[in-house]
Amino acid sequence: MTVVATPTMYANPVTVDPVTGAGIGGLGPAGIVTPEAIRIYLRDDATHNILANYKSEISDAQVAQAIMGACSTFNSIPPLGWAVKLDGSDWPTGHQHMLIQGASAWILKGIASHQLRNQYNSTDGNVPHMGIHDKYQQFMHFASDLLQQFRNDVSHLKVVTDLEQASVLSQSPLGNSSWPY
Numbered sequence: 001m002t003v004v005a006t007p008t009m010y011a012n013p014v015t016v017d018p019v020t021g022a023g024i025g026g027l028g029p030a031g032i033v034t035p036e037a038i039r040i041y042l043r044d045d046a047t048h049n050i051l052a053n054y055k056s057e058i059s060d061a062q063v064a065q066a067i068m069g070a071c072s073t074f075n076s077i078p079p080l081g082w083a084v085k086l087d088g089s090d091w092p093t094g095h096q097h098m099l100i101q102g103a104s105a106w107i108l109k110g111i112a113s114h115q116l117r118n119q120y121n122s123t124d125g126n127v128p129h130m131g132i133h134d135k136y137q138q139f140m141h142f143a144s145d146l147l148q149q150f151r152n153d154v155s156h157l158k159v160v161t162d163l164e165q166a167s168v169l170s171q172s173p174l175g176n177s178s179w180p181y
Contacts, residue, residue: 082161097153
């Protein structure tokens with residue numbers, strides 16, 4: 001039996017910018033990460049939030065604060081030679097996944113805080129206790145994993161970018177485009 005490959009196309013390729021990714025997964029103009037992109041990543045879709053009465057749980061204000069936190073973290077990771085605006089509008093092109101990961105980590109830490117503050121367990125006779133908000137550990141574990149990945153990716157990006165810029169500016173054969181070998 002032969003296998004026939006079929007090309008995959010976006011439903012409306014005209015609305016997708018192939019350079020910036022605008023139109024893919026909630027990315028806005030110039031590939032800017034939008035609240036929708038972060039909600040898609042965290043699966044905060046109103047149609048699937050059965051326990052949240054079919055509403056999105058993460059507000060635009062929470063997403064904006066999370067983007068600010070991720071950008072601030074980006075700016076604090078060495079090498080400190082370059083920084084981004086706290087609204088993420090000048091995030092490095094082609095690396096939007098890092099901002100989505102970083103902002104998602106901040107959101108999950110906030111949700112973990114909510115879980116911890118509202119945790120209450122009760123028992124009724126022989127019925128085992130049931131917690132209303134008892135997922136603190138799970139949210140913190142996921143947030144820690146995302147934040148660690150974010151930090152590693154940002155550090156790697158910054159180091160590689162600095163090395164590339166240094167090699168272009170250096171007088172070494174590696175940075176000299178006229179080197180014969």
